[in-house]
Amino acid sequence: MKSYFRTEIAGMEGYVPGEQPKLENLCKLNTNENAFPPSPAVKRAIAELDWERLRRYPDPLADALRDKIAEVFGLKRENVIAGNGSDDILTMLFRCFTSPELPMACLYPTYSLYPELAKMQGAAVIPVPLAPRTFELPGDLLKRVEKANLLIITRPNAPTGNSFPLETMRELCRNFDGVVLFDEAYADFADDNCMEFVKEFPNVIVSRTFSKSYALAGLRLGFAVGSPELIAGMFKVKDSYNLDRMTQALGLAAFSDRAYLKECSEKIRTIRKDFTERLENLGFQVVPSQTNFVFAAPPDRDGERCFRALRDRAIIVRYFRGPETGDYVRITIGTPKEMDRVITALREIYANPGAN
Structure with a gap:
């Protein structure tokens, strides 16, 4: 079939936005949305x-x-x-x-x-x-x-x-x-x-x-x-x-509403610090974060396995294939309750090397 597109457009793959999954009991931590509501x-x-x-x-x-x-x-x-x-x-x-x-x-x-x-x-x-x-x-x-x-x-x-x-x-x-x-x-x-x-x-x-x-x-x-x-x-x-x-x-x-912005940002920074320490205690290498997410390599440096094992538990994080990023998963900072759920899941996954 004849292509009517410009050469540049025909050759593009296009940007793929983060997944918006529809799962029961979902813990959605893949697109860096704010853990708290707007002002x-x-x-x-x-x-x-x-x-x-x-x-x-x-x-x-x-x-x-x-x-x-x-x-x-x-x-x-x-x-x-x-x-x-x-x-x-x-x-x-x-x-x-x-x-x-x-x-x-x-x-x-x-x-x-x-x-x-x-x-x-x-x-x-x-x-x-x-x-x-x-x-x-x-x-x-x-x-x-x-x-x-x-x-x-x-x-x-x-x-x-x-x-x-x-x-x-x-x-x-x-x-x-x-x-x-x-x-x-x-x-x-x-x-x-x-x-x-x-x-x-x-x-x-x-x-x-x-x-x-x-x-x-x-x-x-x-x-x-x-x-x-x-x-x-x-x-x-x-x-x-x-x-x-x-x-x-x-x-x-x-x-x-500058006061609300400051309050929520400080909450996320506090949760981020605590979550980072807990990940490191599990053997994760965590890149020092200045955002509302962490980029973390699991103990076996198999980011894809970590991503899939969390997904099996309805916890959705982000995985980026490639030699530079494949060791890691990106985890949005959620509420304290959501972070507790992630840590519980990770303890289960890495306590048993054969777990999925």
């Missing part, structure tokens, strides 16, 4: 929505939301753009800064959507392999990415969960001749972030999502901040009405 302010905002206004188009610029984001981070409205999830932000970035003549660079392993977006633009991908087991940056990072026009640093990184020294990031921004995107989906669970770099460097963009720390994965909302020139360029390729009225209202309510 109560979101519930109030839903009750206050005027359903009649849904016949009108939403604000195409999301100005109220952008103003609040700018206020919190000490920026101006023109420094901020909002999108239908951070994936929408990424699509804008790839439209703006990549092409067959403009390669992009990203870490490896990292978020697997990046190469797929590059393929859509016909852009070459320059992978930067992280160190085995520690997943640290190579010392010659700048040399490796010098031909790229867009460099993505996922910080903290996914699926590994670790972060990279802030001063190293600053030097990278200072010396890279292109646009640096810090994808900070998990920044609210980390010890530091790169948001202030937007004020220091004209080539830096920082993206955030509402799916993780704000517990709004079902809403689809993200944003990016950068210099007015970079943000203005992104507006040129943004879909006309990319954020509906409800998303803007609920996002504003969630973002405005």
Whole structure:
């Protein structure tokens, strides 16, 4: 059959989202959703929505939301753009800064959507392999990415969960001749972030999502901040009405409740610390995490066996095949009760080497 697709699209495999399983007594810890509900302010905002206004188009610029984001981070409205999830932000970035003549660079392993977006633009991908087991940056990072026009640093990184020294990031921004995107989906669970770099460097963009720390994965909302020139360029390729009225209202309510954000993030950090220690007591190697998940290698370093054995017990975690990642499973930080269930299951699995 004749193909009507562009060569780039015909050759793509496409991004595969995390599984949304339907199992009884499910413990779902595979897609890094928040262990706790959204801010109560979101519930109030839903009750206050005027359903009649849904016949009108939403604000195409999301100005109220952008103003609040700018206020919190000490920026101006023109420094901020909002999108239908951070994936929408990424699509804008790839439209703006990549092409067959403009390669992009990203870490490896990292978020697997990046190469797929590059393929859509016909852009070459320059992978930067992280160190085995520690997943640290190579010392010659700048040399490796010098031909790229867009460099993505996922910080903290996914699926590994670790972060990279802030001063190293600053030097990278200072010396890279292109646009640096810090994808900070998990920044609210980390010890530091790169948001202030937007004020220091004209080539830096920082993206955030509402799916993780704000517990709004079902809403689809993200944003990016950068210099007015970079943000203005992104507006040129943004879909006309990319954020509906409800998303803007609920996002504003969630973002405005800074106390609730801090409270939930600290709870997750506490649970993460306790869970990490318990995993290590079972013989797991756990990559130091700055996220709401852990990347952990079981005692036999057979990540697939661990994944399948947990699945048999209706505990769903994430497994990534490959020589760099196959030793590990990625486990979302859930509630204390969910973490207890995981530990109980793992004790059973690894107390009996023949257990499945």
